[in-house]
Every structure is written in C-alpha cells, then in structure tokens.
Amino acid sequence: MLMHQGLGLETFNELPRRKAVHALYECCCSVAWASRVADGRRYGSRADLFAAADAELAELSDDYVNSLAATLPEPSKVCAAMETDTRGALGTAARAYEERFGFSYVCSQLFEPEGFEPRDILVDLGHRLDNDDRTERKVMRDELAKINHIRLDRLLGPEGGWPQY
Incomplete structure (x- = not known):
C-alpha cells in the first residue's frame, strides 16, 4: 500500500524535493532512482514522467536492479x-x-x-x-x-x- 496516492501530476511537480523522493521511493524502493526522477521535475505529462522513470531505471547497474527485484x-x-x-x-x-x-x-x-x-x-x-x-x-x-x-x-x-x- 502506497502512502502517497492520487496526488495528480501538478501536486507531484510542486512537492518539496524530500517529499517527492519519498513518494517515488514507494514506487521503486530505490533512493538513487527516486532522487533522479524527482530532480527531473517539472514533468509536462504522465508520459514524460514515465519516460524519465524508465530512463533512470535503465541507468541502474545489474547488481542494483537485482537488489530491487529482491524487495518484491x-x-x-x-x-x-x-x-x-x-x-x-x-x-x-x-x-x-x-x-x-x-x-x-x-x-x-x-x-x-x-x-x-x-x-x-x-x-x-x-x-x-x-x-x-x-x-x-x-x-x-x-x-x-x-x-x-x-x-x-x-x-x-x-x-x-x-x-x-
């Protein structure tokens, strides 16, 4: 269960960095990924956010991704x-x-x-x-x-x- 739900893109874009990282961490269990995605804000659309999320995931090492998989x-x-x-x-x-x-x-x-x-x-x-x-x-x-x-x-x-x- 996520603590942050139904924020909307505008509200997400306006969150203080610390809160945005926390909300994103709930999605992927990665501080590195969440920090990079949060730092990419201001997203113009959901598609832009998803593309940034995918790009940051692709940048993570295999060992790091293995540790993410182990959290599931x-x-x-x-x-x-x-x-x-x-x-x-x-x-x-x-x-x-x-x-x-x-x-x-x-x-x-x-x-x-x-x-x-x-x-x-x-x-x-x-x-x-x-x-x-x-x-x-x-x-x-x-x-x-x-x-x-x-x-x-x-x-x-x-x-x-x-x-x-």
Missing part, C-alpha cells in the same frame, strides 16, 4: 487465498528461477489492480526459465518498469488527482 514479494506469498498446492508450485518455480538466473523473479501481473491468475504466473515462469541470461535480464528490467508504471499511476491517480480533503 515471491509469487507464492502474494495471495493469502491461494490453494496450498498452487502456492507450493509457485514457490518451487520461483526458487528454480532464482537458481537459474541469480536474481528474483519479477512479474508485473502480480501488481495489476485487477489481480492475477496463479496459473498464468506459473506459465510465465515456465516460459521465462527457457530464456538465455541476456534475454531474461531484459525481460526482468521491462517487468520492473511496468511495476513502476503501475505504482506511478497509483501515485498520480486520476487526471488532476483526487480532491484534497
């Missing part, structure tokens, strides 16, 4: 209502993925507001285990960018943000 929950721990067998299969597949690639499995579907189907995650894990290291590194970074977009969308809320009460 394992798929088997995302949904409390998941069947025990499904939870076990997801946990086993996620561990196999981490052993294969050396970093945690990242999947933006786990963060979609409408939820996810555990079977879809298992299928995705299976397909991605067939990737070579270079391909999977790119896929993982793309998934992190999608998660950032989902969280940035929540941070901004609807056009103009939610009314201040």
